[in-house]
Every structure is written in structure tokens, then in C-alpha cells.
Amino acid sequence: MGAGVLHGMTIGVTVLTALGCGLILAAAPQTWLNDTAHLHRWHASKWARGPGPLVAALVIAAVAAVVFTLTVLAPPDTGWSAYAPLSGTTFTPAEPNSADRIVSALLLGLVSGATPFLATADVSLRRLPDRIVIPLSLLALGLIITGSVLGDLPMWFSAFFAGLLALVFFTALHLVGRVLRVRSMGLGDVKLAFIVFAVPGLFDPWAPALVLVAMMLISGIWALIAAVRAGRVRGVTIAFGPAMLSGMWLGCLFAPILL
Numbered sequence: 273m274g275a276g277v278l279h280g281m282t283i284g285v286t287v288l289t290a291l292g293c294g295l296i297l298a299a300a301p302q303t304w305l306n307d308t309a310h311l312h313r314w315h316a317s318k319w320a321r322g323p324g325p326l327v328a329a330l331v332i333a334a335v336a337a338v339v340f341t342l343t344v345l346a347p348p349d350t351g352w353s354a355y356a357p358l359s360g361t362t363f364t365p366a367e368p369n370s371a372d373r374i375v376s377a378l379l380l381g382l383v384s385g386a387t388p389f390l391a392t393a394d395v396s397l398r399r400l401p402d403r404i405v406i407p408l409s410l411l412a413l414g415l416i417i418t419g420s421v422l423g424d425l426p427m428w429f430s431a432f433f434a435g436l437l438a439l440v441f442f443t444a445l446h447l448v449g450r451v452l453r454v455r456s457m458g459l460g461d462v463k464l465a466f467i468v469f470a471v472p473g474l475f476d477p478w479a480p481a482l483v484l485v486a487m488m489l490i491s492g493i494w495a496l497i498a499a500v501r502a503g504r505v506r507g508v509t510i511a512f513g514p515a516m517l518s519g520m521w522l523g524c525l526f527a528p529i530l531l
Contacts, residue, residue: 279346282373283337289381290333294326297389297404304403305393317396325388333384336524340380343528344427344475345373371422376474379415382408383471387517390464394513400460409466416470427474434480435470461512468516472523479527487519 297304301320305311314320345368386408394400416435420428442457442465449456468487472479494510 275346278373279341282341282345282377283334285374285377286337286340286381286384287330287333289378290329290385291326293382293385294329294389297386298326304401305397306401306403310397310399313397314393317392320392320396325392328388329385332387332521333381336380336384336521337377339525339528340376340475344368344425345376366424366426369422369424371419372425372427375415375419375423376427379412379419379471379474382411382415383467387521391514391517394460394511398511400458400464400513402460402463405460405463405467409463412467412470430477431470431473434473434477435466438465438469438480441465455509458512461516464513464516468520472520472527475524476527479523482527482530483519483523485519486522487515490519491515 301314302311305314319325386404390400390404393404412435413432416428416432419425420432439462442462446457446459446462469480469483472483491510491512494515498510
């Protein structure tokens with residue numbers, strides 16, 4: 273099977289997985305919201321109840337899959353190799369196997385499919401539903417572990433450790449905020465941290481650092497706009513989930529170019 277066909281299949285699986293995830297979430301908001309007031313507000317939004325989130329999920333999945341395929345699964349041939357004279361071994365870049373392709377496509381598709389629904393829920397309801405975030409995080413962890421066992425590429429290890437470090441760091445921020453009684457990371461943001469930093473780790477080991485910078489810039493600009501619109505600074509809050517999610521995808525897309 274040619275490389276072009278394999279790349280096309282990887283992109284197709286990503287988009288189809290995002291479609292399946294999006295259709296499930298669009299069809300059953302009452303299940304993952306589990307709150308009558310929030311459900312009424314969800315249905316009151318033309319964007320939320322319309323095709324917008326599903327279309328956005330497919331666009332994100334397609335773009336992410338194309339970039340991932342071109343930069344990770346089929347990077348430009350640099351021609352590098354390293355020879356170890358003591359062992360007589362020549363080292364060359366690892367080639368992706370079928371597990372690398374299939375598992376990464378499933379992971380990118382699931383996260384792409386959930387992203388617009390999580391962002392919309394956080395903006396309109398100020399809530400990142402546990403019934404999306406927790407299963408998505410567990411599925412992501414399971415896929416990353418599966419990829420690290422069955423795959424040949426080293427990206428799975430950088431994804432796992434990036435997600436783990438982010439989860440520990442944001443948990444610490446949340447706990448410090450509670451102790452000092454100041455506004456800090458919400459629990460929903462903490463639970464989302466693993467995904468937000470693990471997925472970019474697939475694209476580049478340093479991509480999570482770019483994600484951190486991007487999400488802070490986005491949240492800062494958003495907070496400034498909110499303060500200007502409110503005419504005050506004190507008491508103005510923003511939904512941090514969309515900044516995390518948009519920073520995640522920006523880091524994925526631009527890390528292969530900038531790093």
C-alpha cells in the first residue's frame with residue numbers, strides 16, 4: 273500500500289472519528305449536561321443547537337490530521353543518520369507503523385470532535401462538563417498508552433509526560449488558589465489540562481511550551497476585552513477553557529513550523 277494511501281486513510285479515520293464523536297455529543301446534550309437549567313440555555317443558543325459545533329469539529333480534525341501527517345508521519349527527508357562505532361549500529365529516524373497511524377488518528381479525532389462542544393459549553397454555561405472531559409481524558413490516556421506499547425514513534429512518551437506534568441502543575445495552582453482564597457484554575461480547567469498538553473506532545477516535544485504561551489496570550493487578550501466591555505477590572509472573569517483549547521490547537525499547528 274502506497275504512502276499516499278496510508279496518509280489519506282489516516283486523515284480519513286481522524287475526520288470520521290471526529291464526526292462520530294460530534295454526532296454523539298450533538299444528539300445527547302441532556303446526557304452530558306445533566307442539568308435542566310443548563311440544558312435550556314444550551315437549546316436557546318442557535319449556535320449550540322445548530323450544525324456549528326459539528327462543522328467546526330470536522331474542520332479542526334481535517335486541518336490537524338493534514339498537519340500531523342505532513343510533519344510527523346511523513347516529515348521532509350533530512351537524510352540524517354548516526355553511526356555508533358562501538359556497537360556497529362547505524363541509527364535512523366523511526367518510521368511510523370500502523371498502530372502509530374490508527375491510534376493517533378483516533379486520538380486527534382476524539383479531541384477534535386469534543387473541542388467545539390467544550391468551548392461552547394464553557395462560554396455559554398461557564399462549565400466544562402465532567403461527562404465529556406473525564407471520559408475523553410481517560411480515552412486519551414488509554415490511546416497514548418496503547419500507542420507507546422504498539423507504536424514505533426517516540427511521540428507517545430512526550431505526549432504522556434507533557435499531559436502528566438500539566439495535570440500536576442494545574443492541580444497545584446488550583447490548590448494554592450484555594451488555600452490563599454484567590455481566583456485561580458477551576459476544577460474543570462484542571463481536568464482538561466492533561467488533554468490540552470498531551471495532544472501537542474504528539475506533534476513536537478516542545479509544542480506544550482508553545483501551547484502554554486499561546487493560551488496565556490489568548491486569555492490575557494480575552495480578559496482585557498472583557499474588562500473594557502464591562503468598564504471595570506475588578507470582578508471580571510472569563511471562561512478559560514476556550515483559551516486552553518485554542519492554545520492547544522495553535523500549538524499543534526505552529527510547533528512544527530516555529531520549533
